[in-house]
Amino acid sequence: MSTVPLLSVENLSISFGGLKVIDDVSFTLEQGGRLALIGPNGAGKTTIFNLLSGVYRQDAGHVRLGGQLIDTVPSRQRIGFGMARSFQNIRLMPHLGVVENVMLGQHSRADRPGGLLAPLSFLGRSKARAEAEALLAEMGIEVMPGQDVSTLPYGIRKKIELVRALAARPRLLLLDEPAAGLNGAETEELMAFLDRISASGVTLLVVEHDMGLVRSLCTRAVVLNFGRKIYDGPTAEVQRDPLVLEAYLGPRHSDKSEASDVA
């Protein structure tokens, strides 16, 4: 075990126009940990994900992955450092089949440039395809060869997006609202799925609104409000924190609950 945290976010800030969307946010995430990133709508959770994955460039601050500075690395190369992500709205490639979507996830591990011209489906089979099919099967997704992504139910597409991210063999997995739009049974299935991923050693950073899922999946939570970090601690106590209550429910309510906590 190294003492260097897997992910370390240091004084990260970004403004859009005059608006400070992320304001001096710092947190760390240890190897194998499960951290929830929560906060009201517009708090800047997805913006943090976009900063980590390089879609946006920060105005100030640093991001380290496994001790290496990655905040100036182009977004395309960050997956090579062991970071993969899912998206709030499923962003599978509509014109690629299920297996092909997963094969795209392997891309960052493929040999280059020679690997680019290696046939993937010239005679129907290839190592990459077999690996993608095995990964799908391992995660309990049964698909027909060449099945279209668009014909599948929402819950399964959500899972396939997760598998695509896993195909990169990441150390750190960023999940943006993995349970959004899932029903109760699907959420439970997802939980088991994420437990298995976590058990295999993948570190999880999860943006989620479903507090039940947050409490059962993550031991620690970072709460954002208006781009600032207002809480960093165990998920069990997050709902008793006065600042968090104020952020979600408004100041009067938090006074009352604080009083009831004392009483």
Next chain:
Amino acid sequence: MSGYWIGIITILAINIVFAYGIFLAVATGQLNLGGAGFQAIGAYSAAWLSAEMGMPLYVTIPASILVTGLIGFAFAFPILRLKGVYLVLGTFAFAEVVVGIIINSDALGGAMGLPVPDYIDWPVPVAGAVVAALICFYIMSTRLGLVVRAVHDDDVVSDLMGVDVRMVRVAMFALGAGLAGLSGGLYAHAYTYVEVQTFNSALSIYVLLYVLLGGAQTPWGPMVGAAFFTLVPELLRNLLPQMKVAVMSVFGVEGAVTPPDESWRFVLLGVVTVLMMVFRSEGLVTRQLVERLSHPFRRRSSNATQKEAEA
């Protein structure tokens, strides 16, 4: 074979090569409306080398690919910074510039055109079409092909998956330009004469139509599209008089009917184009269609499991 059919097969083969050139750019999501410009570069490279330098065929044809590919590569860097309709206009303007340069160039014959000494018979363009098709089928079956389709669907996510989006787009654009150049070289030698009026904006639009209406998801699309738009006008040439006879007989007019005007063929072609856009906007050949045709048994079994799941 009659001269008529030889002529049709030659132009069909050249159109297929041309369509594959545009297809490679369109497959990455880049609409290239400068096809005529690239074909003109290929045609004039071959014509000039053949007429002025006395180069043999095995030099002029590869040169038409190389020159056009390099110009496409150099042009791809600035032009692929543009997106959507601006890219379409940029490539369109490129073709106009090419035509403008040729028409003002004495060395290339200007508006008079250039005669080409070496003649090629139909097997050469057909071989060119086969090679172009094989190249495209191979590329689309590799990891590069997978990445090309991914970039077409979502460039932001492709980038996060580690795909060098810009490299893929530039490479496909340049390779496509090379194929369009080959179609130009074949054209120059098959018709033994090039003139700049051939490479007009209508040609750019037609070749893009071959690709879009044939379908840009699989390499079958450009072939089907080019065949459709080359052969249907020819079929209509014979069919239209018969149709007119049939229509007139409904109105009780029998016997000798004057043949309809030539331009009616293109009216019908336009109608067919509109209908295809309405009913098959993703092109005649889609990926799903290819899957269904190539895995009939799997298809059936997937239907069965779907029914089980529903029950």
